[in-house]
Amino acid sequence: MPSLSAVPPSAPSSRDSVVAALRTAGCVFAEDEAEMILATARTPAETAALVERRVAGLPLELVVGWAEFRGLRISVAPGVFVPRRRTEFLVEQALRQAPGAAVVVDLCCGSGAVGAALAAALGRVELHAADIDPAAVRCARGNVAGVGGQVHQGDLFEALPGALRGRVGILAANVPYVPSDEIGLLPQEARDHEPFVALDGGTDGLDVLRRVAAEAPHWLAPGGCVLVETSRHQAPTAVEILERNGLTARPAVSEELCAHVVTGVRP
Template sequence: MDKKTEKYIINKLRTAGCVFAKDEARLLISEAQTLDKLLDMVEQRATGLPLEHIIGWADFCGIRIEVEQGVFVPRRRTEFLVQQTAALTTPESIIVDLCCGTGAVGVALAKTIGHIELYAADIDPASVRCARRNTTLIGGNVYEGDLYHPLPPILHNRVDILVANAPYVPTDSIELLPQEARKYETRLALDGGVDGLDIQKRIASEAPLWLALGGHLLIETSQKQALQTAKILAQSGLIPKVTHCVELDATVVIGTQISRVNTACKALT
């Protein structure tokens, strides 16, 4: 690729508002097989289509994760969710990834920990397709359906780790998100209801029925919502703990299952 063409692409991306125009230009150049394809990719990016949707993959925890257009792109902040989960997990653990999207969290956990027994679920068909492709090499079990509904009942009281990057954006705040998210990613992956906590409440309410004693539920949330998320976990009988990473601007709330009888009763009330 000649310098003139590269400079043209960088300037076009920069004019379109791409903060990392030079890095994006080089990535597009490396991915395009022909000049015509490259120029088409640049035009797509200039209109606001996420870079990951254009090239078909996202870098997450140093892993190339396949991403289809319309599917939620795994964010760097979610790497903190992986870090917190990995610290509580041992090889052979049974892990359930709810609202799994592309399956990035499960794949990153398998790379970090070693062999895990992974079950993942998402309600979005396109996300499920991506997750099945991404988890093939680690033997992941991916189900299409609403939260716990498609999971095999044999997992009741046996899950060591429940992990969820569930939608937590309040409905009225979706229009304030960057164009890449609000226009090109499925609303199912963003909309958490009026206060952003609807899906978290549903996950927490059933968690005690699936977790083993000593098991953990980890939920990514915002720093602003963290105390409310912790309260939701406590109301389901889990012992909550709030963790935050300044560098990634990421917050994870961890709930621990310490009592089978009490938590099960609370989950059903």
């Protein structure tokens, strides 16, 4: 993206001038981005500062400090994976499979968006979120505090309280699933501004999923489900991995969101 010096020197504060600055910088959804910036900034000077950061190439969500996810405003921070709209499909599949879940775990939680959305939809639930990254844990704590969620730091299930074994109704595990040699093909915003640990899924992208699948049956309640996001070509293998670990698995796809989710249910 060009620097803000390519934009007329008057500070962009009106909607039209913000849209023009963003469009000049190459932002495809300039109108939508302008609305988010103007809804966040409190003064014209702050608007100009936010536009400058966006024009310099910082992801919009990090510019404004939040991302919308299933109608919630989820706080995000530098170094934390930004929730994607396609992951709303994982939440929808979880609610469809276990509408009465009382215990929810958001594993590899990042910002905690999935857990917060599930708790908001289900009402009174016991919510636990976990991530290996300290920055993600700090961010998630702020996002799930309002629904009484607890956030733990550690490597997958090692982070969780042992008392959860056999009690989890929904285990949302939005694990990294990009094959290691394809990370360089990701959009620049992801490569430059999101943590490598939240992207890299190993040689075929399914290494972390395999670890989750091996342990999930011990943590799920009878009838409980684990849900993972994959790519289109990974979905059949993901189904096989879950089934090899004793779960009944099915894939689901949202063409609208370009989202692929595999659900495994404990018999």
